[in-house]
Amino acid sequence: MSIFSIYNTQSRDLQTVNVTGRPVHIYCCGPTVYRDAHVGNLRTFLLADLISRTLKLSGLDVLLIQNITDVGHMSEDFESEDKMLSQAKLEKVDPFEIARKYEEKFHTDLARLNIAPAKSYPRASETIPGMLSSIQTLIENGSAYVSESGSVYFSAESFPSYGAISGNRLDSLKPGHRYEYSDDGEKKFHADWALWKSAGNRSEMVWDSPWGRGFPGWHIECTAMSLDLLHSHVDIHVGGIDLRFPHHENERAQSNSIIGSEAVDLWVHGEHLLFEGRKMSKSANNVVLVEDLISQGLDPLSLRLALMENRYRSQMDLTWDSLRAANSTLNRWRSAMANWGSSETIGFDSEIHSALLADLDTPRALLRLRAVEKDQLLTPMQKREIFNYADQVFVLDLKRVVEVKPLTSEQSALLESRATARANKNWGESDRIRDLLARDGIVVSDNPEGQSWAWSN
RNA sequence: GGUCGGAUGGCCGAGAGGCGAGGCAAGGGACUGCAAAUCCCUCUACACGGGUUCAAAUCCCGUUCCGACCUCCA
Structure with missing residues (x-):
């Protein structure tokens, strides 16, 4: 049997997928449901679909999980407003209503592109207990620490191979380079990131935790969900190229620190559109x-x-x-x-x-x-x-029989008179009717057997 | 400053040492009363400067330019 190979961002090389006796575990970073998914987002979701279908073509089973981020994840920076909450304010509705609305539209778009549904679409807001226990484990094994205000940070230095996916090194990420770095003073090290952020003056989309009320950091949801739903091992992790850093780098540090080994075999990134x-x-x-x-x-x-x-x-x-x-x-x-x-x-x-x-x-x-x-x-x-x-x-529906919108009786009558005009070699009249029909989007063509028509789209 | 990719004809884009992908657009032809659709044909390119080789778009060195990421992002 021939073997599927795909480019692994981490090893910077093609890598084969060798899985036997169980389905191939695929995790694909899903949408943040505060707005419509545009065709660029869909390119990445299509990538996961093409991988799944190609594996199935080779006789393998696939277990695909895709998360729904319905909890704001602007947790690194209190200055910018949370996307979900600000969109909710804009539309003057409950933030979860916004999330459900765009989640629904996301599924509609997938269906329109014949992207097969994942096995499940866990929502971040419904995975809080899993995230809390992941964070707890990270605190217990020394990978994370609790700040005075009740936030929890991952200690980047506790994870020696940090940067393996993106090629970034911790000292290159120091402040003072091109990007603007801001620090609320709670992190012990510049590259640390929040696993849990204390609620501060937020009242919506916050949850209780052992460290006080707050909300999860963006990266921890993928760790919690993939470890739980894919049995602590991801064969192929799919996402957009922009997620390579920091999202996937941080997810890898978290997941590996929890299970004590490499959680993801293959990191696949789709380029931008x-x-x-x-x-x-x-x-x-x-x-x-x-x-x-x-x-x-x-x-x-x-x-x-x-x-x-x-x-x-x-x-x-x-x-x-x-x-x-x-x-x-x-x-x-x-x-x-x-x-x-x-x-x-x-x-x-x-x-x-x-x-x-x-x-x-x-x-x-x-x-x-x-x-x-x-x-x-x-x-x-x-x-x-x-x-x-x-x-x-x-999956282009190539077998689909192009369904034809029926003509109005006027249009049928026009076609008939054109046929008559043509039979009488009345070319002027025949062309006039052809132009009339063209305005309705009907393209008329003449073949040896007679005239035929089609909708122009 | 760090990291990762690029540069191919009018346009979009495959290809990764020898045989000039394909699509779109354009032009010509066949068919047609004229068209449309279709079919046939044409336009022959690899950023620049060196090098390796019998042979370079492809490998090596250098240069220029472009994009992405560097704590929101598919």
């Missing part, structure tokens, strides 16, 4: 949501295809052009599939299989699919069966 040449951000005003694609008349799966045209490890510039290109490819493939018959058999293609196994080389797999489409030595049935095979991972 740019849109029209710039990083997607509110200030650049180029945040794109799945809804925006839909309102442009694009199939959301054209995003899935467009994202797969690039490797997950390279920064990618998404444009409306590339989305439209993907959308028309999708339409072309679906109608080709319909023309190739109705076989439900799942074929096999070794090139596609090996491309996916080789560090998720989706561009090469798609290239092969295009070659299959054009290959004159393959029968239509063979083509369809190879497409069926590929669609287990691509």
